[in-house]
Amino acid sequence: MTKIKLTYFDIQGVAEKVRLAFVLNGVDFEDVRIKHAEWQELKPKTKFGQLPLMQIDDGEEVAQSDAMLRFAATLGAAKLMPKEPIEQLKVNEAMGLVDDIARSWMPAHSIGMSPQKFGYEEGFQNTDEGKAKVLAMRENWLKTELPKFMKLVTALIEANGDEGFLASKDAPTIADCHMVPLLRNYQRGFMDGVPTTSLDEFTTVTAYIKRFLSIPEVAKYYEK
Amino acid sequence: MTKIKLTYFDIQGVAEKVRLAFVLNGVDFEDVRIKHAEWQELKPKTKFGQLPLMQIDDGEEVAQSDAMLRFAATLGAAKLMPKEPIEQLKVNEAMGLVDDIARSWMPAHSIGMSPQKFGYEEGFQNTDEGKAKVLAMRENWLKTELPKFMKLVTALIEANGDEGFLASKDAPTIADCHMVPLLRNYQRGFMDGVPTTSLDEFTTVTAYIKRFLSIPEVAKYYEK
Numbered sequence: 113m114t115k116i117k118l119t120y121f122d123i124q125g126v127a128e129k130v131r132l133a134f135v136l137n138g139v140d141f142e143d144v145r146i147k148h149a150e151w152q153e154l155k156p157k158t159k160f161g162q163l164p165l166m167q168i169d170d171g172e173e174v175a176q177s178d179a180m181l182r183f184a185a186t187l188g189a190a191k192l193m194p195k196e197p198i199e200q201l202k203v204n205e206a207m208g209l210v211d212d213i214a215r216s217w218m219p220a221h222s223i224g225m226s227p228q229k230f231g232y233e234e235g236f237q238n239t240d241e242g243k244a245k246v247l248a249m250r251e252n253w254l255k256t257e258l259p260k261f262m263k264l265v266t267a268l269i270e271a272n273g274d275e276g277f278l279a280s281k282d283a284p285t286i287a288d289c290h291m292v293p294l295l296r297n298y299q300r301g302f303m304d305g306v307p308t309t310s311l312d313e314f315t316t317v318t319a320y321i322k323r324f325l326s327i328p329e330v331a332k333y334y335e336k
Numbered sequence: 337m338t339k340i341k342l343t344y345f346d347i348q349g350v351a352e353k354v355r356l357a358f359v360l361n362g363v364d365f366e367d368v369r370i371k372h373a374e375w376q377e378l379k380p381k382t383k384f385g386q387l388p389l390m391q392i393d394d395g396e397e398v399a400q401s402d403a404m405l406r407f408a409a410t411l412g413a414a415k416l417m418p419k420e421p422i423e424q425l426k427v428n429e430a431m432g433l434v435d436d437i438a439r440s441w442m443p444a445h446s447i448g449m450s451p452q453k454f455g456y457e458e459g460f461q462n463t464d465e466g467k468a469k470v471l472a473m474r475e476n477w478l479k480t481e482l483p484k485f486m487k488l489v490t491a492l493i494e495a496n497g498d499e500g501f502l503a504s505k506d507a508p509t510i511a512d513c514h515m516v517p518l519l520r521n522y523q524r525g526f527m528d529g530v531p532t533t534s535l536d537e538f539t540t541v542t543a544y545i546k547r548f549l550s551i552p553e554v555a556k557y558y559e560k
Contacts, residue, residue, distance in 0.1 A: 160433065160488055168422070176432025179425055186421040197410040198392070201403055208400025209384065211435075219443065219454050230443050230454040231469050245455050264384055 116141035137188025206287035250305035340365035352517035361412020430511035474529035
């Protein structure tokens with residue numbers, strides 16, 4: 113049996129999709145969650161200066177969460193990635209839509225941490241002007257961009273029937289592992305300016321999230 | 337034989353990786369390049385409101401360039417994607433690094449077109465202050481971020497030997513189709529503030545680009 117160690121911070125972030133794929137596939141893995149203080153020491157020793165990192169059978173460390181997700185899908189019993197190119201295309205198309213949402217959301221999110229990336233002074237997010245800007249950008253994104261994306265997500269789910277997933281009819285794929293943690297960012301109330309009710313009006317989407325979280329393996333994982 | 341139609345603007349952009357995969361795989365495809373005026377009319381009719389679009393055997397339209405690239409890799413003779421999960425992991429890890437570079441570059445690039453995405457006034461890029469900001473952000477990125485990424489790219493190439501590609505030793509993969517057009521953005525001189533010499537000091541990288549562009553199928557494609 114393949115021995116897997118996955119190292120990330122103690123948050124969902126970009127590693128959650130990988131964890132979910134292991135959970136769905138019934139693959140035991142060592143779920144290492146480090147503190148930010150440990151990270152400062154570890155960072156210079158890592159391949160790309162990033163987390164998550166994955167180690168397979170005590171081998172070389174591997175970077176990139178998307179690559180880890182795709183690898184996790186090859187390990188277990190669940191069909192998280194279909195075999196036929198034309199069906200893979202559908203899954204990969206949905207994966208791309210998740211990336212589009214994340215990319216679109218990034219400035220409004222990231223300005224609250226790293227305003228200098230966007231041409232503002234360092235520390236701008238802590239000024240009164242900066243705090244107002246962060247909230248205004250997030251509010252505007254939730255009002256204008258989120259509904260456009262939720263329309264696309266709704267259409268993909270509905271094309272797969274009443275019990276549909278994002279790119280499949282009766283069982284999840286890696287696209288769901290990728291999409292659901294992203295969507296839950298708008299429900300979990302941990303980001304300033306993003307109320308837990310943000311998705312409530314998109315009922316196909318909220319039902320889909322519930323359906324995914326009710327899969328026995330997933331429900332058990334989140335019970336812990 | 338599968339009939340493929342790929343529709344995009346008459347630029348390299350995010351479709352070039354897909355075109356290169358078809359070229360390397362010797363797959364004939366209809367390379368439709370539309371004008372921005374046509375796009376205004378087409379956009380509301382498209383699946384995700386985006387280009388590129390791909391049509392396979394006159395079927396439904398497919399979106400998402402990453403999905404198209406992965407599909408293109410399944411069609412031809414060239415081994416653009418290995419079969420073994422552990423080798424795929426290496427290719428996918430390199431794919432993720434390309435995405436990281438693109439994501440990091442995005443604000444400095446995009447502020448020149450869509451400053452409102454980053455909390456600035458619409459039209460800011462056309463003011464004196466805005467023009468200076470765009471150039472300063474790009475210059476700063478080229479000076480600070482580009483060298484860090486080029487160090488990682490160099491290490492990946494060198495791990496594959498003197499004639500190495502990004503994730504393979506002797507023949508390109510989809511990771512190269514993805515990486516090379518991105519890298520050429522910093523050599524082609526079409527973006528304000530990005531001189532054609534931007535990559536010159538990273539000699540392993542420039543040699544790698546030349547090696548990829550010298551592959552007979554690729555060279556012939558760019559001769560046109």
